[in-house]
Amino acid sequence: MSVQTFKNVILQRLHPEVIERLELQRVELPVGREIEFPGSGIANLFFIEEGIASMTVTFKDGFEVEVALAGPEAILGTSCMMGTRRSLNRVYMQLGGYGYSSVMAVATREFKRAEQFHDLTLRYLQAQFIQSAQTAGCNARHSVEQRMARWLLLCADRVGDRVLPLSHEYMADMLGVTRSSVTVVAGHLQERGLIHYTRGKITLVDLAGLEATACECYRVVLDHIHSLADNDEAYGA
Numbered sequence: 079m080s081v082q083t084f085k086n087v088i089l090q091r092l093h094p095e096v097i098e099r100l101e102l103q104r105v106e107l108p109v110g111r112e113i114e115f116p117g118s119g120i121a122n123l124f125f126i127e128e129g130i131a132s133m134t135v136t137f138k139d140g141f142e143v144e145v146a147l148a149g150p151e152a153i154l155g156t157s158c159m160m161g162t163r164r165s166l167n168r169v170y171m172q173l174g175g176y177g178y179s180s181v182m183a184v185a186t187r188e189f190k191r192a193e194q195f196h197d198l199t200l201r202y203l204q205a206q207f208i209q210s211a212q213t214a215g216c217n218a219r220h221s222v223e224q225r226m227a228r229w230l231l232l233c234a235d236r237v238g239d240r241v242l243p244l245s246h247e248y249m250a251d252m253l254g255v256t257r258s259s260v261t262v263v264a265g266h267l268q269e270r271g272l273i274h275y276t277r278g279k280i281t282l283v284d285l286a287g288l289e290a291t292a293c294e295c296y297r298v299v300l301d302h303i304h305s306l307a308d309n310d311e312a313y314g315a
Contacts, residue, residue: 086125087151088198102178109174113154114165120158123185129175130236134168143254145210149236159189205302216295223263227292240282
């Protein structure tokens with residue numbers, strides 16, 4: 079399996095012998111595919127090639143809110159290699175795609191070598207932590223309009239497409255607000271020519287305008303995602 083074939087940022091940088099030791103298997107990741115569920119064991123590590131996964135916090139009343147997005151920069155299931163026996167979060171595909179999986183025992187063995195895969199994994203976890211912390215602060219500080227603009231841009235960046243198959247109900251769940259709030263804000267963004275939406279689909283029309291509307295959290299998260307791809311020296315590439 080050639081490293082040149084990978085879209086995943088981590089897999090692109092792993093040496094061929096590391097790829098071989100991970101014993102990767104291609105997996106389809108359709109919309110709704112459950113990667114982790116609170117209280118469940120984590121059997122596999124997943125590297126997303128295409129698609130977007132959401133990490134959410136679920137409360138006792140069933141309400142959930144997104145704390146992180148994951149795309150082709152991601153390794154899903156990494157907490158198990160840090161000693162977590164059961165997942166603390168729900169992680170599932172919000173936009174379908176495909177990726178590669180590695181059995182957790184195999185991935186953990188490679189991680190414990192404390193070489194390239196170990197360093198790359200820790201750098202991804204750092205970026206994920208920064209995203210989750212920034213999201214928490216954003217949810218407390220910024221308006222629904224700012225947060226929606228940030229979220230739409232981050233989704234589009236990961237899929238490389240301006241057209242996103244997302245419903246207002248789903249966005250409300252991810253942003254932790256009511257559907258009516260999403261409908262009002264989406265209407266405002268459409269009136270300003272920033273997006274165009276129909277039932278179950280949103281097209282990002284003016285990316286520069288959306289970024290101007292979004293809070294600074296968009297650029298903070300994006301810069302850390304880019305650091306995964308740009309800092310080859312830190313990866314030992």
